[in-house]
Amino acid sequence: MQDIRIKDLPPPHGGKLVERVVRDPQMAWKLMEKCSAVYDIKPTLHYKTGAPIRNVYREIMSVCYGFFSPVEGSMTKAELESVLDRRRLLSGWVFPYPILFDISEEDFKKLGVGPGDWLLLRLKGEPFAILEIEEVYEIDPFDVATRTFGTPEKNPEVVKVPFDDKHTGYVIYKSFNKIILAGKYTIINEPKIRPPFDRFWYPPKKAREEFKRRGWTTVIAHQTRNVPHTGHEALMKMAAYIGDIKPCDGIVVNAIIGAKRIGDFPDEAIVEAHEMLHLAGYIKPERHMVTFTLWDMRYGNPIESLLHAVIRQNMGISWHMFGRDHAALGEYYDIYATQILWSKGIPSFGFDAPPYAVPGGFYIRPQNIAEFWYCPKCKEFAYSENCNHKGIYSRYSGSFIRGLLNEGLTPPPEIYRPEVYKVVVKWWKEFGYPFNNEKYLREREERLEVDLPHMDMPEHLKKKIS
Amino acid sequence: MAKYFAIIIDEKRFAAIKGTSLEEKIEPIFGGALKRLVIEVPDELGQKTIEQFSKARFDARGFIEETPAAFKRLVFKKIVELKSLSPEVLEKALEELPSIKEEIEKEDRELPVPDVDISDILELQRNPVQKPTQ
Structure with missing residues (x-):
């Protein structure tokens, strides 16, 4: 009988991990x-x-x-x-x-x-x-x-x-x-x-080592550029029920860290708010990891989803959650554009079939998820393909939540875990503002996410500087 | 396609409309954890509204979001004055936009930090599960 258990992490995209870092x-x-x-x-x-x-x-x-x-x-x-x-x-x-x-x-x-x-x-x-x-x-x-x-x-x-x-x-x-x-x-x-990003730095080689150390062979990725609301948390937990003979071993949050649009949350709040989900016990830390990738997000919905597949497969991840409005901004794309790509392809972008079914495509598989909302009748963060309580349930909206904060209102626990909200407040105190504004982006650009150790240069290059 | 503009009704705002016809129009959301009034506007007016503010946008639900808090306060004021949830409310608020220009500019720079005790999460963060390995 065929053994259906998944025993290995998927290979890197392109067959071999690039590592071009000289440490000597x-x-x-x-x-x-x-x-x-x-x-x-x-x-x-x-x-x-x-x-x-x-x-x-x-x-x-x-x-x-x-x-x-x-x-x-x-x-x-x-x-x-x-x-x-x-x-x-x-x-x-x-x-x-x-x-x-x-x-x-x-x-x-x-x-x-x-x-x-x-x-x-x-x-x-x-x-x-x-x-x-x-x-x-x-x-x-x-x-x-x-x-x-x-x-x-x-x-x-x-x-x-x-x-x-x-x-x-x-x-x-x-x-x-x-x-x-x-x-x-x-x-x-x-x-x-730099802190706080340092504890979430898992480049592909290190991520794969960590998965092996934890004994993970089935891992699902959650893309984020947001502080997680309870709908995101439900999405992560439910999507992770996919696996082989049991749900996924690991849920990996991979935050996109870089310059973002004014009005988004600061990256420091994003990574720590996700971490808070395991520190406060909503997902066991043995099953949950927060990581990040440096990239100035392009908000390209289906196009961005391809980059997410590249990144996460390289990290050793087998499945990827794709929700509505994936990595989107505004109404430029169909709100389900990413799911269209990953279910039947988008020929005009070069995909007559889904990206896992084309030559040069991916091993990573999509987990296309419709939507989670809060339903007081179901008494749960309900999946839209289950819950039929129209007029009773409430849909999540990141913009709506940012609007609440803007007005000085505390999001109720039905929207944000209290501990997650407090992480937002922590960085609000630090930066004097809850969201990216011009001041934050300017200072952030000077600070960046890294510091460089001092390194001497050959004389002929020093002359070039002067 | 119609667009929507919602105003969250907190205790102070509720007091301003209590006993009026607007009270009946309050909708509970998130199981009653929040309450709101909703103005339905034609697409064109929705578009005109988001064009006034750099961050404003329609969200996936068709709501006009990320408008300044000062603008929401102005819209609520117009709702109370006109005792209505008609598109006219938004039109009147847009007409008076120059009067809150300074408030909006200030909002882009600073928002008062909520008075919330965060010592419990700082304690949790003192011993993170994931540690720097570089």
Whole structure:
């Protein structure tokens, strides 16, 4: 008889985990000696307001620690076109987003680099990574932004209205510099993750080691950019009933940490609020792990779900929860666009079948969930496909909850666990504001999520700085 | 498609409408843990409303959300004045938007921290299960 138990974690996307982090200082020095120029990483600024909306260092971290395997660096022109046209790398593996190192014309001229040169990238004034320049080319940021997210004409299955400047992800690509330096990244000075993020740092290799240590072979991922309300908690618990001969061993929350839109919760509150679910006993810590990935969220709903699959499969996760409005913002996409993708595919985005059923696709499987709401008659956080008490149940809405906080009202326990609300208050006290505002985003961009140990540089590079 | 604008009714707001026809229109939500009044507005007016505020949006339920608290206070004031939940309430509130401009700007910078004792969660956090391993 066939044994239906799942005994191993899924393989990394692309077959092998990328790990491009040099931890030997002598090797780092040798690599720096090959560099011909130094560049201090700058945040991407909103093309109209000048507010920081992205920092490429987060992408470098996610590439080098293997979250984005098999991607190894900034994409070449051919790779970019392949991703935009059919959401595939040139190797054929599914990948949704352009990963690019963009630079202003002025900076490019100052550097005087070209294909074949190595560029030392500094962060917070210290050596951080190396970019092996393979190609230099120009993009039209508007074109990249439009093709990344789709249009109602070209992607009528799920795109409802044209993207505009109210969409954070669209604006990120629109604000890119025109010049792209393509090539592999290597981190040569491993950053220290700052608290409170440090205890949630599980890059794919380490996540897989931790799962093995815990004896987990069946793991389900929960994507988050939010403080969890009771509906999220119900979703996590219920979705985890999938498994083999028993429910999943582990529930892994993977928070997306980076610049986000004004009005979202600060990342510090997000990770600690999720952690509070196990500290306060709502999910046993033996079954629950909070982790994060550095990425300036693009809010690309079905497109973003593909990146989530890449990240979480690389971490060793077998299933992924996809709810309504997954990683969405506004009404640009159908609210079930991600579930459409993961149940039958979206041909106009290059998927005639679901992403787990196409060549170069995923081992990770979707767990498409409709909705949880609070039903006083069921006396539970009820699943929408079960509960039939129309007019009695109340639907959750993150925006509604943020509105309550804005008005100074305490969300009732039917919405937030009291301990989760108190985590929000803790960071509200710290930052003087419960949500991301311009001040928080500006200060956050200076602080980042990492500190860099001091590292000396070869003389020829020091001269380049002065 | 119609859009909706909800005002949460706390004790103070309830006192202002007690005994009026509006009291009957209060809807309990989340099993009565919260109460609200709902204004149904045409799509166009909904759109016009969200365009006034950078963060405002329609949520998945079709509600206009993330408008400033100062605007919600103004809408409630108009509800009481007009004793109505008609779209006119929102139109009148939008007309008076310039009068609360400063309040809205201030709200983007600061919101008073609730007076809540958080010592119990700080105690829980003192010994986290997940520890830094770097």
